[in-house]
Amino acid sequence: MKSLFLPNARPPRTTFALMAAGQAGLLLLLWLFYPLQLFPSLGDVLRALADLTTTQGLMPELWASMTTALQALGMATVLALLISYLTALPFFRPLAYAASKMRYLTLTGLTFFVALLVSSGHEVKLSVLTFATTVYLVTGMTAVMLGTTQQELDHARTLGLGEWRSFWEVVVLGKLADMLEVVRQNFAIIWTMITLVETLYQSEGGIGLLLYKQNRYLHLDGVVAIQLVILAAGAAQDYVFGLLRRVFFPYASLAAAR
Numbered sequence: 001m002k003s004l005f006l007p008n009a010r011p012p013r014t015t016f017a018l019m020a021a022g023q024a025g026l027l028l029l030l031w032l033f034y035p036l037q038l039f040p041s042l043g044d045v046l047r048a049l050a051d052l053t054t055t056q057g058l059m060p061e062l063w064a065s066m067t068t069a070l071q072a073l074g075m076a077t078v079l080a081l082l083i084s085y086l087t088a089l090p091f092f093r094p095l096a097y098a099a100s101k102m103r104y105l106t107l108t109g110l111t112f113f114v115a116l117l118v119s120s121g122h123e124v125k126l127s128v129l130t131f132a133t134t135v136y137l138v139t140g141m142t143a144v145m146l147g148t149t150q151q152e153l154d155h156a157r158t159l160g161l162g163e164w165r166s167f168w169e170v171v172v173l174g175k176l177a178d179m180l181e182v183v184r185q186n187f188a189i190i191w192t193m194i195t196l197v198e199t200l201y202q203s204e205g206g207i208g209l210l211l212y213k214q215n216r217y218l219h220l221d222g223v224v225a226i227q228l229v230i231l232a233a234g235a236a237q238d239y240v241f242g243l244l245r246r247v248f249f250p251y252a253s254l255a256a257a258r
Helices: 011-032 042-055 059-087 089-106 111-118 120-145 150-158 163-173 176-200 207-216 220-248
Strands: none
Touching: 011 042, 011 111, 011 163, 042 059, 042 220, 059 089, 059 120, 059 207, 059 220, 089 120, 111 120, 120 176, 150 163, 176 220, 207 220
């Protein structure tokens, strides 16, 4: 137990699991018995979850949003990787700089211009989500590239590799694990924006639209139920990304403190 309160300690896996279960149980007890009823009761949320699942198509709506989010993430990842790798060439560095600063733009108003460029509501949603995710990914991926040390490049050069081969081996292949981590961290941005775009373009539904309707009619138990579903989906995605990182880049964790 002492290891739980020591800086930089790594307690046994069983101890850590018991601690996490205890904290979750304490949180549940606070929800059940806290005298100030800020949130709907657990029973109301469970009943709302059952109603949303059986009569309002919660799972199909979640799947519709998930497929849109994955499409946007795939397109944004390709674009961000391309822009980030181009920063190796000084000519393209202003492009990456400008793209990273665009993350301060709000989506209000931009959707109108996007709607003029594409022909369907789905394309508008996909374009807006892709743009918003790309600017964040470019920021993180460029930071990863700039974190390449002179020692790493010099090591590649001493092996007789040219500049392009050094870039390929050190920056492209050597940073793939870090790039995947950037993608994982920024995937959550899509879920925070999907409610906005699905509310603006309602033809395809989605869990964001379902959440908007529950909030509009003050069905707070339904709001909490949908938020918990989104939270669970996000946690599952984080786990999958972590699993992929461990499977394809097992060396990435070797430098971590133990």
